[in-house]
Amino acid sequence: MLNMTETINGLKRTNYCGDLRKDDFNKEIILTGWVQRRRPLGGLIFITLRDRTGIIQLVFNEEKNKTLFDKAYNLRNEFIIGVKGVVKLREDNAKNDNMETGDIEIEVSELRVLSQAENTPFEILDNITTSEEVRLKYRYLDLRRPEMQKNLIFRHNAVRAAREFFYENNFIEIDTPMLMKPTPEGARDYLVPSRLHEGKFYALPQSPQLYKQLLMLSGFDRYFQFARCFRDEDLRADRQPEFTQIDFEMSFVEVDDVLDINQKFLQYLFKKTLNYDVELPIQRMPYREAMSRFGSDKPDLRFGFEIIDISNNVANCDFSVFTNAVSNGGSVRAINVKGYADKFSRKAIDSLTEFVRGIRASGIAWCKNVNNEISCSFNKFMNQETLDDIYKQTNFENGDLLLIIADQKNSIVLSSLGALRVEIAKRLELVNKNEFKFVLITEFPFLDFDEENNEYVAMHHPFTSPMIEDLEYIETDPSRVRAKAYDVVLNGVELGSGSIRISNPELQSKMFDLIGLTKEDANEKFGFLIDAFKYGAPPHGGFAFGVDRLMMLMVGATSLRDVIAFPKVQNASELMTNSPTNVDNLQLNELNISIKK
């Protein structure tokens, strides 16, 4: 086996496979690449050669060179070869219109086998049906597939465009530490034990938040960074424990300035990489409006089915499910699946009910109008007048399906209807991957009430500035206070978030106070920041985009794993290297760590 492999000495590549065209005919060229496919036809052998740019056909003719032909006969898929040859035009009847290089082929004069290859566990092709589990175990093979190469090269181009944008807009690129002080608030930290400080730990950054604010205090004015971030929380299709952010911060700005840079960046990026025009200004929507119309702070605006409050219409009917919800502080709300009533059989509605039960709603009440015949799951509980009132309120007409959820908790009504409208759009195949609907969600609540611990927590982070006009409620009605915090949402996915920060030390200590952080706690955790603010802080604010999510949407992938070279799977392990793993006691002893059995 070994003596079959040859060296590359003296064989210097002149071209990439996918770049050659018919204008190159008669040129002598040298190519390197992977054997995509071998097609022997008796005295002729065709080889498709692949590199990162594409594929091209090589041809070997037994009559012209028997030794070379025999060598080519022994090639197999994924062998790595170098060839010298001449570009030939194909006869008209031998052209392949499905191939970029289908007008030409290479008549080979020299062949070197640079590496042999065993049969791969799956074929190196697009449109394979191989499970992700197998693909990830052999990720290095999966990454040979043109689709994956395309995704990662797209990502490279996007990152490059992003850097250009921020350079051109006067941002300074600065790295912040990967080993930093643990922050028990928010997501769980990935901890790193310190050898030199027995029993002490660093944490990997969840975000460079504090450092970037300090850079503003230092006067860098505009900073950005491609920041790797780590959060030890459970995974989702759009959530990896290790991810990349385009992180930036600006001084002497207000909300509008940050949002303006955001939308200009998106416009630049989409134009440069996809040649797609993002129209400015991007629509803005206050948090409260997003929640009441779409039941989500990351609404997908590619389809309708907005949420309609019918609490007032049903408050006095005889259906206790509705009346109980309303009288106990909750609500009854509906979405009108306009024009699709005939797509939802009784069974389909049952499965939607199952779906919402999974998100804590107790069930769905429904009305259906097919061919002007109305069927309704709750009409026996109310008079015609009330029904007509509901129909009018929801614009319920022939062909429509009305789905109603009632609960004593508004949050359950809204979030389940919000999830339901997305699920319905998915089932009706109403979502177009090539359509990009942006929305800027603004005026997030300043505080979030944690029912479990009966306390207020900062919704964004404790350095977020409240809106000045709401400050008067901060003692009397804290939940009413809105923050100068905003998100960018694309097609129902949160692409990133940011805020104007507090730059006044007194306001900052008030905020710590409000979220139940004592002076001592605050000093212990953020003393350096509080100190820093004493020496002067410019007004500042910033933002961070999730690069992985952005790439996922831009290439039309449904999982982050398709735009990350070596991703983690659902339980946060990596199938290829099989990490995390046990470490030997020597390593643990040095760190003074013992594992509890």
Place this chain on the structure above:
RNA sequence: GGCUUUGUAGUUCAGUUGGUUAGAACGCCGCCCUGUCACGGCGGAGGUCGAGGGUUCGAGUCCCUUCAAAGUCGCCA
């Protein structure tokens, strides 16, 4: 931590109320083939049915435990 789905050849799957030697396609190997490009034709190899235990005369199929993967709720300042 909870819920749902999945696990059978290298890969993707089928496998009936529990019943003979577990099948197909693609891939792989061999032979034939001078214009293929998802080449074609003929022949062949390939299985711990995720693992362990149980019920049974008999288990891929039923039960229990466990492992792995996907989605999701909680969680993600």
